[in-house]
Amino acid sequence: MLIVPGLIREWTAEAIFEENDDIRSLPQLVLDAVYRCPIDTRRKLLDSIILVGGTTRMKGFYARLRDEILHLLTAPAYAQKLGNIKSVKFYRLPNTSIELYASWIGGSMFGALDVLQYHSMTRQDWKAQGKVPDWTSNVYEMNRDPARSR
Structure with a gap:
């Protein structure tokens, strides 16, 4: 059995949420992608985010991502770009095991x-x-x- 210390798991998750000179954080990437969409779809997109993959099943991932996005929406750069959007919601797939394979299923369907x-x-x-x-x-x-x- 492999035992991974909690500190290592925490550092792994922090890499997703921290920005530096080389990379943007996941919340920034989400807001940047939404900003590139038509203005009339932005609010709806932020109210129907779908998260897939094993990383999204980490305890507290949804809450942390929501909180980070909401915090960024108050920053001048994003407040100016995205207006007064104040909510972020996630669409939960009906079966949690589907979250693990949804991206593969979508890619498989598109590939066909x-x-x-x-x-x-x-x-x-x-x-x-x-x-x-x-x-x-x-x-x-x-x-x-x-x-x-x-």
Whole structure:
């Protein structure tokens, strides 16, 4: 049996919530992603966050993430960007074991779609462009081009 001291488990969790010069914290990443969405969807997104994966099952993870996001929403940078959003809610999947596999299931379903070829890039494309395209604009372009839509 492997016994992991509590201090090690705490340090592991803290890495998710602490920012430094090299990385942003998970709460910052959530708010940055929401800010990049259309303004009329932001409040709804923050009221329906789905967390998946084993890390999210750590005791107190939901409460800590909610508290950190709410705290950041009062910071001038995010208050200016996101207005007066004051709530954060999580959508809980009906079965807690699904939380462990939901991201894999979603990826598996997406991988089985014909549209995958329009939302993929090769290593050569990545090296040439240096960034991932805005897939939302590709959906728009795909709908305009009958040859690309199926």
